[in-house]
Amino acid sequence: KRIMEEERRVVLFGKYEMGRLLGKGTFAKVYHAKHIATGESVAIKIINKDHVMKRHGMMDQIKREISVMRLVRHPNIVELKEVMATKTKIFFVMEFVRGGELFAKVVRGKLKEDAARRYFQQLISAVDFCHSRGVSHRDLKPENLLVDENGDLKVSDFGLSALPEQLLQDGLLHTQCGTPAYVAPEVLRKKGYDGAKADIWSCGVVLYVLLAGYLPFQDENLMNMYRKIYKAEFDFPPWFSPEARRLVSKLLVVDPDRRISIPAIMRTPWFRKSFRSPVAAI
Ligand code: ADP
Ligand code: MG
16 A cells, blocks of 8 residues: 555656645646655646747747846845756756745735834845846746745745736736736736836735735726725725835835836834844845
């Protein structure tokens, strides 16, 4: 019986023993796996090439993003360990992040201001690091923010989400998440946009969600939600501190050129409170 069970183990490239499904994203499924030689836990993201090949230029984009992801090694970014491929699939071997999605914590209710601040500081540190290397994320939302066993935030999906703009336009990136709630107005407008500035907007929505426990722009009707985003129309719940309000108001600015920059975010009193800069791994 034991032999049969061993035969049933799925081993990838003779190297990784596949485990349970961790999550599903827009293009991919992510599984837990064990590096057989060292026993180390990893997460393996499997992308079906069929989905990808149908999109013109997407394969090139993925190759480019793989080299980019190797560039962005930071304590608050999920590490890409290696990439493998077969004729039909691409496998991203990543560090395994134990604590799951930040999303799960928000679903349970709003966070205390100090807890939200710490996640936001780590998020901005990661985003700043990427922007300094010319990488924008373009899909920042609590589902793509993971938390490790120490309670530290890890941005996942960096680079991979920086797909060609036509993908955003044909709605592919939204088919599964179903909501543009985190997307900057200039991205919704489908004109050219600056990915770094759009990321800052999304960080603003994330901060709001962490503090409020719900989305700033929400409507059962998608068009109404768009309208609210275009106008940055949102209210503050009464428990937001004045400093938090001030920062969120500077992040959720419709005009990308007037939106607060990362250095300016880092100078605000709300951000600076007990901020410890993570040391970059390179
Ligand atoms: P997609 O690019 O298709 O959205 P993601 O990279 O966001 O896929 O992964 C989908 C889900 O899998 C995540 O929301 C998360 O729950 C889980 N996941 C992804 N990467 C890891 C990881 N390194 N460790 C643990 N869970 C992960
Ligand atoms: Mg994702």
